Every structure is written in structure tokens, then in C-alpha cells.
Amino acid sequence: xxxKKLSIVDIANKLNISKTTVSFILNGRAREKRISEExxxxxxxxxxxxxxxxxxxxxxxxxxxxxxxxxxxxNIADPFFANIARYIEDRAYKxxxxxxxxxxxxxxxxxxxxxxMFRDRHVDGYIIAxxxxxxxxxxxxLKDDLPVVLFDRYFPxxxxxxxxxxxxxxxxxxxxxxxxxxxKKIAFITLESHQTQMQARLDGYKKALEQNNLQSxxxxxxxxxxxxxxxxxxxxxxxxxxxLDAIIFGTNRIGTCGLKVIHSMGIRVPxxxxxxxxxxxxxxxxxxxxxxxxxxxxxxxxxxxxxxxLSKLDSSTPNTDNKKVTLQNDLRYRGSSQVNAxxxxxx
Amino acid sequence: xxxKKLSIVDIANKLNISKTTVSFILNGRAREKRISEExxxxxxxxxxxxxxxxxxxxxxxxxxxxxxxxxxxxNIADPFFANIARYIEDRAYKxxxxxxxxxxxxxxxxxxxxxxMFRDRHVDGYIIAxxxxxxxxxxxxLKDDLPVVLFDRYFPxxxxxxxxxxxxxxxxxxxxxxxxxxxKKIAFITLESHQTQMQARLDGYKKALEQNNLQSxxxxxxxxxxxxxxxxxxxxxxxxxxxLDAIIFGTNRIGTCGLKVIHSMGIRVPxxxxxxxxxxxxxxxxxxxxxxxxxxxxxxxxxxxxxxxLSKLDSSTPNTDNKKVTLQNDLRYRGSSQVNAxxxxxx
DNA sequence: TTTTATTGGTAAATCGATAAATTGATTCTA
DNA sequence: TAGAATCAATTTATCGATTTACCAATAAAA
Numbered sequence: 001x002x003x004k005k006l007s008i009v010d011i012a013n014k015l016n017i018s019k020t021t022v023s024f025i026l027n028g029r030a031r032e033k034r035i036s037e038e039x040x041x042x043x044x045x046x047x048x049x050x051x052x053x054x055x056x057x058x059x060x061x062x063x064x065x066x067x068x069x070x071x072x073x074x075n076i077a078d079p080f081f082a083n084i085a086r087y088i089e090d091r092a093y094k095x096x097x098x099x100x101x102x103x104x105x106x107x108x109x110x111x112x113x114x115x116x117m118f119r120d121r122h123v124d125g126y127i128i129a130x131x132x133x134x135x136x137x138x139x140x141x142l143k144d145d146l147p148v149v150l151f152d153r154y155f156p157x158x159x160x161x162x163x164x165x166x167x168x169x170x171x172x173x174x175x176x177x178x179x180x181x182x183x184k185k186i187a188f189i190t191l192e193s194h195q196t197q198m199q200a201r202l203d204g205y206k207k208a209l210e211q212n213n214l215q216s217x218x219x220x221x222x223x224x225x226x227x228x229x230x231x232x233x234x235x236x237x238x239x240x241x242x243x244l245d246a247i248i249f250g251t252n253r254i255g256t257c258g259l260k261v262i263h264s265m266g267i268r269v270p271x272x273x274x275x276x277x278x279x280x281x282x283x284x285x286x287x288x289x290x291x292x293x294x295x296x297x298x299x300x301x302x303x304x305x306x307x308x309x310l311s312k313l314d315s316s317t318p319n320t321d322n323k324k325v326t327l328q329n330d331l332r333y334r335g336s337s338q339v340n341a342x343x344x345x346x347x
Numbered sequence: 348x349x350x351k352k353l354s355i356v357d358i359a360n361k362l363n364i365s366k367t368t369v370s371f372i373l374n375g376r377a378r379e380k381r382i383s384e385e386x387x388x389x390x391x392x393x394x395x396x397x398x399x400x401x402x403x404x405x406x407x408x409x410x411x412x413x414x415x416x417x418x419x420x421x422n423i424a425d426p427f428f429a430n431i432a433r434y435i436e437d438r439a440y441k442x443x444x445x446x447x448x449x450x451x452x453x454x455x456x457x458x459x460x461x462x463x464m465f466r467d468r469h470v471d472g473y474i475i476a477x478x479x480x481x482x483x484x485x486x487x488x489l490k491d492d493l494p495v496v497l498f499d500r501y502f503p504x505x506x507x508x509x510x511x512x513x514x515x516x517x518x519x520x521x522x523x524x525x526x527x528x529x530x531k532k533i534a535f536i537t538l539e540s541h542q543t544q545m546q547a548r549l550d551g552y553k554k555a556l557e558q559n560n561l562q563s564x565x566x567x568x569x570x571x572x573x574x575x576x577x578x579x580x581x582x583x584x585x586x587x588x589x590x591l592d593a594i595i596f597g598t599n600r601i602g603t604c605g606l607k608v609i610h611s612m613g614i615r616v617p618x619x620x621x622x623x624x625x626x627x628x629x630x631x632x633x634x635x636x637x638x639x640x641x642x643x644x645x646x647x648x649x650x651x652x653x654x655x656x657l658s659k660l661d662s663s664t665p666n667t668d669n670k671k672v673t674l675q676n677d678l679r680y681r682g683s684s685q686v687n688a689x690x691x692x693x694x
Numbered sequence: 695t696t697t698t699a700t701t702g703g704t705a706a707a708t709c710g711a712t713a714a715a716t717t718g719a720t721t722c723t724a
Numbered sequence: 725t726a727g728a729a730t731c732a733a734t735t736t737a738t739c740g741a742t743t744t745a746c747c748a749a750t751a752a753a754a
Binding site for chain 4: 364365366368383386408409410
Binding site for chain 2: 709710711712713
């Protein structure tokens with residue numbers, strides 16, 4: 001007893017009318033097409049009765065619209081991206097859009113491949129946290145007039161909508177804050193990356209140090225899913241720089257990883273060393289004493305991103321210029337730097 | 348200069364051959380269809396030259412296969428689900444499948460709607476962490492011979508493949524462990540839920556207490572995205588049960604939330620109270636002293652799930668019986684219970 | 695009276711692929 | 725030498741929708 005799925009033709013046949021009429025009615029074009037109230041009702045009633053739902057593949061093929069948004073994040077397992085994905089998914093869903101997502105791993109080749117796959121699935125819009133190396137592919141999408149919004153990072157040379165945060169300013173402020181508290185040997189441990197946001201974070205740190213004539217201690221770690229491959233270099237770095245009095249971590253991932261290293265080396269926070277991390281995370285809040293963090297406004301980032309895309313997708317709004325949004329981060333001062341601040345004030 | 352996308356007809360016309368021939372060649376059926384080597388090469392070369400890629404919508408419409416897997420998790424922002432999603436995505440990608448995902452929020456109506464949407468997009472297979480209330484919808488999918496794998500929970504009454512962990516056994520062991528350490532007033536704080544896995548966790552706790560003739564202290568909290576709405580009831584519960592000496596949390600979400608409450612109330616772990624949480628999380632490892640956790644084998648869960656689905660999708664393997672997998676959890680003993688254990692041994 | 699509009703629809707083309715049936719020329723087989 | 729098989733593709737149907745073009749009958753306008 002295989003219940004074959006009904007098609008619009010079946011509906012039309014059952015009602016002895018043409019499929020065109022059914023299509024018009026189902027697409028709300030009945031009035032426009034002057035179809036009688038009586039027939040409209042009869043069709044709607046029947047359609048509801050048998051639970052007919054139009055095949056969206058066929059629909060997409062004909063209309064060119066898929067009502068799917070392609071979302072490319074660096075790694076869906078990263079809480080920062082997972083939270084953004086969650087918010088975007090919700091807003092999209094409420095607007096009749098679905099999400100196909102994938103993780104790029106910051107791999108340009110993989111990303112290129114994925115963009116290609118999104119294209120031939122005719123996704124209606126693209127939300128991308130792009131890795132370095134896909135500039136041309138993004139440019140290509142734009143050239144073909146496809147709606148694209150970048151987030152977390154962007155390409156300075158390309159005129160494309162994006163939503164980012166003020167990374168430089170945040171690390172600058174955080175570093176200045178540490179300097180004011182009396183810290184002199186402040187390290188910046190970050191991921192090796194040429195992405196705009198990571199560069200800006202580094203630049204903010206450098207700028208603050210330069211202005212205060214302090215030496216910089218920079219450690220760039222290659223990202224790896226395998227935590228150990230990231231911990232070991234950090235441990236080495238700390239061993240070689242025993243006199244550091246503060247560390248700023250460039251991402252939440254490296255922050256939690258760094259904390260584990262610090263922990264295992266028996267270094268006390270903040271008595272031995274003060275810590276600030278980019279991105280907030282439950283770990284930083286619950287660490288004892290809690291860790292100062294640069295919190296990105298996750299919801300705001302997501303909301304801005306999806307809103308820009310939805311307005312591009314909404315054909316009723318004129319295709320305005322690309323929106324470039326930079327949001328402010330929130331420096332959440334917590335015990336890890338403050339307690340020590342008090343201590344050092346007593347010295 | 349709008350570069351209209353090429354179709355198979357354009358290719359055929361340009362080469363003065365039939366589109367069917369092109370289709371056969373592109374689908375590797377050239378030999379089978381005895382098409383001359385020379386022509387095959389000419390077509391492949393040309394296709395590569397102009398960068399033609401078949402429209403997968405049209406393909407899906409005709410073949411009924413979409414090469415998309417529908418993934419439904421409770422909440423993609425939950426690290427447990429995000430990590431599973433990540434692994435599944437990778438394996439799927441390597442096998443030529445893409446993922447459409449969505450968060451159910453454990454809402455049966457929303458889930459039903461999403462299943463419907465997956466269906467009319469003709470996803471090839473379904474991976475679902477199902478909320479209570481969609482039994483019939485799952486049964487319907489199975490009746491129509493669609494490949495489905497459930498994970499994290501399942502429906503005892505439905506013959507469907509699933510991958511879960513031994514929840515009952517884990518909380519039983521954890522509770523027994525606390526009892527052995529001398530704890531007497533052990534609370535179980537969990538989410539209000541009728542899902543199999545949550546019930547099993549509760550049952551394991553109850554079983555251990557009963558066997559030891561101890562009183563149970565159970566607090567069920569309604570899940571809410573808004574953390575405060577979960578912290579307040581927990582705080583009330585703790586205030587009303589000041590003499591508790593240990594707590595087991597039913598999920599990572601409620602565990603971190605509970606820790607924050609404990610923290611803000613000035614209760615010390617493990618000196619005042621011992622803590623064990625279901626699901627492991629960076630927070631539990633980094634908390635000081637670190638917290639014992641029941642770690643679910645995330646990768647194994649994901650690997651089993653996607654493997655079962657892929658083998659169902661692989662038409663070459665005969666459609667065997669449904670696989671029902673129960674994996675063992677890993678009880679990671681850490682300071683939060685051990686340190687106190689030593690203390691209480693000294694008393 | 696002829697033209698134009700309105701009414702209430704329908705038939706056929708189209709989207710871009712795959713699958714089934716067919717073709718005409720040659721070669722093999724009984 | 726009639727019939728079958730092989731070759732190398734081609735023509736046509738199909739998937740399930742939307743969209744364009746059209747139609748016959750009547751009413752209104754010029």
C-alpha cells in the first residue's frame with residue numbers, strides 16, 4: 001500500500017479542472033486571474049483534505065528560487081559560530097527560508113567547492129565567514145548579482161555587505177587596561193591567520209604596546225582540531241617566557257586551550273599571571289576567579305547579518321548599496337585582571 | 348554582460364550532438380552505452396573548458412535523489428549537538444552528501460513541520476534527535492521506506508535504527524560512586540522531559556538511591572533559552588535544601604547553569620557540596636577543582652549514526668534490519684568528587 | 695455595427711535534467 | 725538471404741511545478 005505522493009496534476013484531474021487553475025489558486029493569484037470564489041474554495045478545501053503539498057524541487061526548478069540560504073561558518077562546533085548559526089536559523093525559518101550549512105575549516109579550496117555546490121543548488125542567498133583565498137569566488141557571486149553577506153571577517157578590496165566587530169579597538173582597550181593596571185610583560189597568544197579580524201586583534205594589541213613603549217610577546221599557533229597540537233606550542237612559549245605577567249588570548253578556542261595549559265603547569269590566575277580572552281564563554285565566567293573577556297555581541301551580529309540578507313532577498317525593497325556594519329564588543333571586566341590589579345596596587 | 352548559466356542543451360548544441368549523449372557521458376555511462384572514446388573525450392574536454400555543472404535541482408527532480416541529508420538536533424547551539432553535527436557533516440560531505448539542519452527545540456509541532464519540509468525537498472535520509480510527540484511522523488517515514496536514524500533518544504514502540512548511550516547505567520554508577528564516598532543527601536537536578544534518555548538518567552539515579560535506602564531529592568527544571576528562568580528555580584531548590592551534600596546534573600546546560608548558581612550563592616565545590624554533571628564540557632574540566640562528568644562518546648555517536656544512514660543509502664548493500672546501538676559513557680572522575688572523598692575519609 | 699473589455703478559465707511551453715524507446719546503418723548468423 | 729545483433733547515437737517522454745498565450749462567450753464602448 002504505497003501512498004504515491006500527489007502531484008498538481010492529480011489534484012486537477014480529481015477536480016476535473018486544469019492544473020494551471022490549481023497552480024494559480026495555490027499561489028494566491030486567483031483574484032488576479034479572476035477565478036471564481038466558488039472554485040477557489042473547492043480547490044483549497046480539497047487540497048487541505050488530501051494534504052497535498054507542492055513539490056518544492058519542481059517549484060524551484062521553474063522559478064529559480066529555492067528558499068534556501070547557504071550558511072558557511074568556520075566550524076559549527078565552535079560555540080561562537082554555533083550560536084550565530086542558531087539565531088540565523090531561527091530568523092530564516094520564520095521568514096520561510098531554510099538553511100544549508102557547512103564548515104569551511106578556513107580552507108579556501110573546500111570553501112570554493114562548497115560555494116559551487118551552493119550555486120548549483122540555487123540557494124537564494126549566501127552568508128559566509130570567508131577564509132583568506134576566496135576573494136575571487138566572492139567577487140564572482142557579486143558579479144552575478146547574487147545576495148551575499150559576509151560576517152566575522154571581510155575583504156577590504158571587495159564591495160560586499162558585511163557585519164564585523166571592532167576587533168582592533170577591543171584588543172587595544174583590553175591591552176591599555178592591563179597596562180593601566182601596571183602589567184608590563186603582556187603576551188598575545190593567537191591563531192596564525194591572515195583574516196581581517198585576527199589581524200585587527202593583533203594590531204590593537206601592538207598599537208597599545210607601542211604607545212606605551214612596551215615590548216611585545218606574540219605567539220601564533222596553527223589551528224588544529226587536535227587540542228594537544230595547540231597546547232604544546234603554548235606550553236613551550238610559556239616556559240620560554242617565565243616572566244610574563246599577563247596574557248591576552250586571540251579566540252575563545254585558544255583561550256580555553258591556554259587555560260588548560262596554564263592550569264596543568266600550576267600557574268595561578270591571576271596571582272601569577274593575568275588573563276583576558278577574546279570571545280566570552282561559560283568557562284571564563286565560571287573560572288575562579290572569573291576571567292575578563294572581550295564579548296562579541298553574538299545575537300547582534302547574527303541579527304544584522306540575516307536582516308541584511310533578508311532585505312536583499314525581499315524583492316520589494318530596492319536593491320540599495322551594500323551595508324557595512326561594525327559592531328562594538330563588550331569588554332567584560334572580571335576577577336582575573338581586577339583582583340590582581342588590586343594586588344599590584346598594594347605593592 | 349550577464350553570463351547565463353549553461354544547460355545541458357547548450358552543451359549539446361555547441362557540439363552538435365544530442366543532450367542525451369552528453370548526459371550519458373557525464374554520468375559515466377559512456378562505456379555501457381557504447382559511446383565512442385573520441386566523442387567522450389571531446390565532450391569532457393568541452394565541459395571542463397566552459398565550466399559546465401549540471402543543475403542539481405533538475406537532476407533531483409528527475410531522479411528523486413537529492414544527495415541531501417536532513418539533520419534535526421535539539422539545538423545547534425548546544426555543544427553536544429554542535430559537535431555531533433560537525434562530525435556528521437564531515438562524513439556526509441566526504442560521501443557526497445550535504446546537510447540541511449535545523450533545531451527542533453524539542454517542539455513536536457515544529458518538528459513535524461520540519462519533517463514535512465525535509466520530505467518535500469526530497470532529502471535522501473533523515474537523522475533525528477526526536478522530541479516526544481512525533482512518534483507517528485517517524486512511523487510514517489518508515490512506512491514510506493525512507494532511511495531514518497534516530498540518536499540521543501528513541502521510541503521504544505517503533506522499530507527504527509537508533510544510536511543512544513547507556514544513560515541509566517551511567518547515572519546509576521555515578522550515584523553509586525557518590526554513595527560509596529559517603530555522601531548521603533544526593534540531589535538530581537534535571538530538565539523536565541519525557542524523552543527516553545532523560546527518563547533513563549533519572550531512573551539510574553533513583554535505582555541507586557533505592558538500593559541504598561537513601562532519600563531522593565529531585566528537581567526538574569523547565570528548559571528555557573533564557574538562562575535566568577532556569578537559574579532561579581535551581582537557586583530556590585538549593586535554598587530549600589541546605590543540607591544537600593552532593594548534586595548530579597542531568598545535562599551540560601543545566602550543569603553549567605547550576606554551577607553559576609552555586610557560585611553566586613557562595614557555596615564551595617566540593618567542600619560544601621560535591622558535583623557531577625552529565626555530558627562533559629570545558630567548563631567542568633577547567634573548574635577548580637575540576638568537576639566529575641559523565642562524558643558521552645560524541646564522536647562515536649556521530650560516527651555510528653552517519654554510518655548506519657550511509658549504509659542504508661548505499662543501494663548496493665541489502666536493506667538489512669534496523670540497527671540499534673547503545674554506547675557506553677565514560678565517567679570521568681575528577682576533583683569535584685574525589686577531593687571531597689578524601690576529606691570525608693579523614694572525618 | 696464593429697471594436698474592445700471582461701469573465702473564467704485552459705492548452706501548451708518551459709525549467710534542466712534522466713530514462714525509455716527508436717533509428718538507420720552495418721555486420722553477423724542460421 | 726532473411727532475421728538478429730551490434731553500433732552509436734537520437735528522439736521523445738517524463739519529473740512537477742509555473743508562466744505565457746490563448747479562447748469562447750458575453751457585455752460595454754465607440
